[in-house]
Amino acid sequence: MLDPVDRRILVASQDGLPLTATPFADLARALGLEPREVLARLRRLKEAGAIRRIAAVPNHYRLGFLANAMTVWDVEDGEVGRLGRLVGALPFVTHCYRRPRRLPDWPYNLFAMVHGRSRTETEARRREIAALLGSACRTSDVLYSTRILKKTGLRLAGEG
Amino acid sequence: MRRTDPEPEPFRPTALQRALLDRFQRELPLVPRPYAAMAEALGASEAEVIEALAGLQAAGVLARVGVTLAPNRVGASTLAAMAVPKERLAEVAALVSAFSEVDHNYEREHRFNLWFVVTAASRAEVERVLATIEARTGLPVLDLPLERPFKLDLGFPLSWN
Numbered sequence: 001m002l003d004p005v006d007r008r009i010l011v012a013s014q015d016g017l018p019l020t021a022t023p024f025a026d027l028a029r030a031l032g033l034e035p036r037e038v039l040a041r042l043r044r045l046k047e048a049g050a051i052r053r054i055a056a057v058p059n060h061y062r063l064g065f066l067a068n069a070m071t072v073w074d075v076e077d078g079e080v081g082r083l084g085r086l087v088g089a090l091p092f093v094t095h096c097y098r099r100p101r102r103l104p105d106w107p108y109n110l111f112a113m114v115h116g117r118s119r120t121e122t123e124a125r126r127r128e129i130a131a132l133l134g135s136a137c138r139t140s141d142v143l144y145s146t147r148i149l150k151k152t153g154l155r156l157a158g159e160g
Numbered sequence: 161m162r163r164t165d166p167e168p169e170p171f172r173p174t175a176l177q178r179a180l181l182d183r184f185q186r187e188l189p190l191v192p193r194p195y196a197a198m199a200e201a202l203g204a205s206e207a208e209v210i211e212a213l214a215g216l217q218a219a220g221v222l223a224r225v226g227v228t229l230a231p232n233r234v235g236a237s238t239l240a241a242m243a244v245p246k247e248r249l250a251e252v253a254a255l256v257s258a259f260s261e262v263d264h265n266y267e268r269e270h271r272f273n274l275w276f277v278v279t280a281a282s283r284a285e286v287e288r289v290l291a292t293i294e295a296r297t298g299l300p301v302l303d304l305p306l307e308r309p310f311k312l313d314l315g316f317p318l319s320w321n
Contacts, residue, residue: 016224019214021193021206023225035192042227043190052230052312056184056213057223063181064170070268070275081308088310096310099239102302106241106272143275147267149253 002050005033006041010051013042017054061148065115067122070143071129072108074101079136080110086132087112092125107139119144171219176204176212181222188225230312236286237279240293241272241302249273252297261289272302 002010008031017023024042025035045051060068075083080098087110088096095113112129116122126142133140173181179202189197195213196206204212216222244252249267256276257265265276280286290301 010227010229013227014229016226017188019195019210019217019225021195021210023194024192039190039192046190049230052228053186054188054190054227055186056181056188056216056225057228058181058185058216059221059223062171062219062221063173084308084310093311095312097306098308098310099304100307102304106302106304111239141270143268143270143272145266145268149257149265149267149274149276 002045005037006045006050009033009038009041010045060115064117067116067119068145069114069116069122069126070145071112071114071126071140072143073110073112073129073133073140074107074138075110075133076136076138077109083133083136084110087129090125090128090132092116093129108141171221173216173221174212176202176208177216177221180209180212180216235279235281236283236305237277238286238290238303238305240276240278240290241304242274242293242297242299243271244274244297244299246273248297252299255296256293259289259293261285 009027012027012031018026020026022035024038028035028038031038042051042054046054084096084098087093090112092114093112094115095111097111098109099111101107101109110133114122114125114129116125122142122144130137130140180198183201184198188194191197193206195209199206199209202209213222213225217224242252242256253265253267253274256262256274259278261278261280263277263279265274267273268275278286278289280289287303290303294301
């Protein structure tokens with residue numbers, strides 16, 4: 001899906017676009033490309049789904065969202081598709097995925113990330129998800145993040 | 161190891177900075193002068209928008225204005241978890257973070273207390289990284305690849321107080 005020029009553009013832009021009046025032209029200049037080509041390729045990668053978004057990415061901790069929880073649920077296989085879509089549609093859920101169970105250590109197949117300003121707020125949101133899942137959910141757990149040890153955004157290697 | 165613990169006092173953005181975060185978390189205009197387009201939408205000047213974004217970045221509120229790649233579209237990735245004995249957590253976390261393939265390494269309150277994303281060119285490469293981590297730490301790694309996304313968007317309403 002990515003040709004070498006796409007890859008160079010993504011590697012050069014994944015740490016952030018320059019905060020200048022013409023960020024794409026400046027990126028193009030640094031790579032020896034035409035500004036129009038950089039924009040056209042970014043648009044194409046976005047349409048093709050390789051880029052999820054090009055946007056201002058906030059650091060939620062610094063904005064006071066301190067209670068960031070990964071909620072995990074063991075949902076019946078026959079129901080997880082339908083219910084996963086409903087959970088994903090909740091406005092306070094930022095990511096929602098189905099992942100494999102790893103028994104006996106890990107019985108949960110549905111993951112939903114919830115951000116809140118306090119644990120009280122986050123717990124209330126967790127109860128909303130539980131109510132939505134109802135009896136299709138056998139067991140659940142919540143994992144609060146206590147430290148970010150590394151966060152750089154999804155990386156593309158510079159080579160290859 | 162980089163620590164970015166919650167600060168006791170959250171940053172107080174200006175009205176323009178709030179509006180920028182609310183409106184442009186999901187999508188930056190893909191035009192030659194995106195900050196001018198944002199300024200026009202918010203009734204500010206291009207210079208004010210650039211200055212506001214630079215201020216957010218300097219305060220650590222804005223991680224970046226940039227590209228977020230979709231998982232599993234360019235290569236392969238997985239979510240991995242480890243149950244690390246408390247006394248070994250710093251050592252194991254540093255070993256894991258040192259891999260260039262590792263991102264989003266979080267400590268969480270749970271028996272599985274270390275969670276990270278491994279991204280590489282192929283599934284075989286991802287498995288090689290997981291096996292190397294297991295061999296170097298002597299601890300098993302849970303491999304939880306994405307099977308189906310229900311929501312991928314990272315943006316959410318910030319509901320300013």
